[in-house]
Amino acid sequence: MKQILKRLLEFTLFILILSIVSFTFMKLAPGDPVRSILSVDDVSISEAQIEELRSELGLDKPVVIQYLHWLYSFIQFDLGHSYMTKQPVVHELLEKLPATLQLTIASLVIMMMISVPLGILSAIYKDSWIDHVSRMFALGGSAIPSFWLGLLLVQIFSVKLGLLPSMGKGSFLHLLLPSITLGIAMAAVYVRLIRASLIESLGEDFIRSAKSRGYSRRKIFFQLAFRHALAPVINVLGVTIGSLLGGTVIIEVIFSYPGLGKLVIDSILRRDYPVIQGYILSMGIIVVIVNLLVDSTHRYLDPKIRIKGGE
Amino acid sequence: MGKMKTIVARMPIMILVIVLLSISLFLFIAPIVAPYDPLKVEMGSRLLPISSEHWLGTDHLGRDILSRLLVGAQVTVGSTFLILFLSIAIGLPFGLISGYVGGWVDRVLMRIVDAILAFPDYIVAIVLTGLLGPGLSNLVISVIIVKWVKYTRLVRGTVLSEKYADYIAMAKVNGLNPFQILTKHIIPHVMGNVLVLATLDIGKTILLIASLSYIGLGNQPPNPEWGSMLNEGKQFFYNEPQLMFIPGIAIVIVVLFFNLFGDKLRDYYDVKNKQGGY
Secondary structure, eight states, X not given: OHHHHHXXXXXXXXXXXXXXXXXXXXXXXXXXXXXXXXXXXXXXOOHHHHHHHHHHTTTTSOHHHHHHHHHHHHHTTOOOBOTTTOSBHHHHHHHHHHHHHHHHHHHHHHHHHHHHHHHHHHHHTTTSHHHHHHHHHHHHHHHSOHHHHHHHHIIIIIIISOOSOOSOXXXXXXXXXXXXXXXXXXXXXXXXXXXXXXXXXXXXXXXXXXXXXXXOHHHIIIIIIHHXXXXXXXXXXXXXXXXXXXXXXXXXXXXXXXXXXXXXXXXXXXXXXXXXXXXXXXXXXXXXHHHHHHHHHHHHHOHHHHHHTOO | OHHHHHHHHTHHHHHHHHHHHHHHHHHHHHHHHXXXXXXXXXXXXXXXOSOSSSTTOBOTTSOBHHHHHHHHHXXXXXXXXXXXXXXXXXXXXXXXXXXXXXXXXXXXXXXXXXXXXXXXXXXXXXXXXXXXXXXXXXXXXXXXXXXXXXXXXXXXXXXXXXXTSHHHHHHHHTTOOHHHIIIIIIHHHHHHHHHHHHHHHHHHHHHHHHHHHHTXXXXXTTXXXXXXXXXXXXXXXXXXXXXXXXXXHHHHHHHHHHHHHHHHHHHHHHHHHHTTOO
């Protein structure tokens, strides 16, 4: 209970700091939001109009008041309206979030479909040809720019073979190319990680004692070694989900996939600050939640931490 | 014998320095070696194939691809070196102070570091570049803001593990002031780790710069940069695939080289640490 309270406090503090940081960034950003709202249609704007909108948006008050005002609406899940679409930012973000989550989960699934079998095989048959193949894959996968790989895949599967759609969203097929692109890049890291972790846990004392008690190879491998090897992998998974969310930005732009990443790049290019701010906040919240989840899974998998109750 | 041992022990660093120096020299002379002006538009010679005049052909505006690749290397690889150099220049002193001084200075610094590290590299770089305005110099600034914290973290950790060692106590007894202890004893100790991390970071940073330039947040056309060359080439992918292949392969080769090199360097230090060499 105390643990949970402490976590909640940390969480609140983090969100508060995050809100200050993102608010400050918006204030420091170049370009006048009032002008960018008014200059949409290329009509000439008068100073009176600018002043009017400025006071309407509360931009003529001191910064601290502006922040408190903004924080008050933030607590009520009101992040203002997009300058471009005039829609509430929260609405825009929630509309795009499912697409990005789908892409993230699909990439994780593909990453595991590649890295778990390859990692296990290269740990069991260490220094065999399959181990060398996995090493080559890991080296290549981490050196290929994901946007380039994405373009190559589009070229092969959409343009040449005409098998898969290259852009947009909608069906399972639309998800395939972007998530394969992201999955391959991540799998490159995980193949080596899973292999190293498995080889290490296969050398542990408890594996030797299980062998001496006559457990079957299969049982030793999948019930003991694999579970033990999973803890460090899951630990890294937290970091990966974060960088995966970053990676989705690039991939979403390439595949014109309508998710959060495409939204933020469009907003950056159009100087739509409320949306960018909303994006920073939502990413922060997602990252914190993922870390909490990873932390508790890690606790569950590693009895040493569970018994001691942390630290 | 003793002297020989030091030279051997410092081999990887020496090789690293030589490699980095020769690459820097290459980047420096690249515009001179380039056979054509990388910006010169010549509509008469658009999309030429590979030939003896244009070794890698020309792009959609008739610009020589080899020249653009060479000058683009200066942008992509050169700005990566600049980013890492400045990140170390900022991260190292903060890490030293944080680790050596400790107390509230350490706590405040580490809170800042943790806050930046909590966010994924790409997201911070994208959002910061977006706010500062798209452009190469703003991209460089944003990536430095992302990167320096890693070096601060690493240096702080190393300082903490060395701070109470006997030889530091000895140095204190001998009357060295903290500045001398840091520069003479701790920095030489930290630099190995820092260089390994930096070498492993080169590949990642190149990919980051190329990716952000590709989506239009970094280098702006018509300046050549590998990521933006790929962006310009993608519309001709079907008929002129070399426009897509050449810059992409250049990125893969350079990143692969630095990744392999970084791995070797790390293995070397790991082996030494395990044998209790340090």
